[in-house]
Amino acid sequence: MYTMPGVAEVHLHDPQTLYRHWEDEQWSPFDVALERDVEQWRDMGDEDRGLVLWALSSLMVAEERITTKFSGLVGAHGTEEEATFLATQQVDEARHMQFYARYQDEVVADRATIADHVSRAREALSPAFGTIFDELLVNAHNRLTTEPADAVAKVEFVTLYHMVIEGTLGLTAFNFIVRYLEGSRQLPGFVEGYSRIHHDEQRHIGYGTWFLREAVGRDPALAEGVRTTLRASLPAVAEALTPPDRGDTDWEALGASSEEIRDFAISGLSRRLKIVGVPLDSL
Numbered sequence: 001m002y003t004m005p006g007v008a009e010v011h012l013h014d015p016q017t018l019y020r021h022w023e024d025e026q027w028s029p030f031d032v033a034l035e036r037d038v039e040q041w042r043d044m045g046d047e048d049r050g051l052v053l054w055a056l057s058s059l060m061v062a063e064e065r066i067t068t069k070f071s072g073l074v075g076a077h078g079t080e081e082e083a084t085f086l087a088t089q090q091v092d093e094a095r096h097m098q099f100y101a102r103y104q105d106e107v108v109a110d111r112a113t114i115a116d117h118v119s120r121a122r123e124a125l126s127p128a129f130g131t132i133f134d135e136l137l138v139n140a141h142n143r144l145t146t147e148p149a150d151a152v153a154k155v156e157f158v159t160l161y162h163m164v165i166e167g168t169l170g171l172t173a174f175n176f177i178v179r180y181l182e183g184s185r186q187l188p189g190f191v192e193g194y195s196r197i198h199h200d201e202q203r204h205i206g207y208g209t210w211f212l213r214e215a216v217g218r219d220p221a222l223a224e225g226v227r228t229t230l231r232a233s234l235p236a237v238a239e240a241l242t243p244p245d246r247g248d249t250d251w252e253a254l255g256a257s258s259e260e261i262r263d264f265a266i267s268g269l270s271r272r273l274k275i276v277g278v279p280l281d282s283l
């Protein structure tokens with residue numbers, strides 16, 4: 001008879017294994033075909049176009065922040081194997097930013113620098129994005145850069161970056177945006193690039209879960225750093241997942257209800273936090 005594995009037995013890849021996976025899973029943001037997307041974008045109705053533009057703007061801004069606010073973690077590595085994996089994650093994030101910038105260049109906007117695409121994209125986003133990416137992430141990164149040996153600073157950074165931004169906001173956005181576009185057979189090039197990015201993100205989130213479980217396992221007092229970070233950031237995540245011009249509570253977007261989106265976000269987060277050893281209900 002099959003029984004579900006207990007949390008303690010969940011197998012997580014270590015950084016060396018994740019690095020070997022990275023070597024085998026290379027792709028180029030410039031190899032994804034975008035011709036069909038250009039045609040479909042031209043003919044898309046206003047309602048769809050607005051939602052897709054909002055999603056694209058979120059991704060453009062998020063990947064820029066995530067790329068440029070990461071090097072502190074590379075500098076705070078433990079083993080050489082961890083340093084190697086973290087160096088690959090930095091390349092991945094830059095590659096993701098390049099894909100969204102290319103998509104802006106070739107499908108939705110005129111050619112421009114990444115900075116210009118990012119500043120235009122920022123205009124479409126709610127203040128919650130500023131809270132997550134300009135305040136919480138920037139502060140956590142500055143602290144880690146100044147104190148690379150501070151275990152609390154590293155735990156708080158990885159909680160915010162890997163658990164909250166990548167594991168909660170990122171995975172939820174991917175699930176609903178891709179489900180909607182695939183269901184309506186729209187923007188196949190975007191779906192392909194975004195799916196490759198999602199595959200990379202699984203490695204990143206795997207690292208974050210592994211790191212936090214090791215850290216909290218070694219020093220249980222570090223669980224408080226996980227909790228503090230979640231308390232400070234989760235309300236802004238809920239707001240960032242709400243499209244503009246929607247009410248606070250019940251809304252529909254991309255063929256999903258606000259409740260369905262919230263449930264998806266929380267169930268993934270709570271599964272990973274159980275593995276880490278800091279269950280969500282211990283907040």
Ligand SMILES: [Fe+2]
Pocket residue numbers: 063066092093096197201
């Ligand atoms: Fe990314």
Ligand SMILES: [Fe+2]
Pocket residue numbers: 092093166200201204
């Ligand atoms: Fe990532």
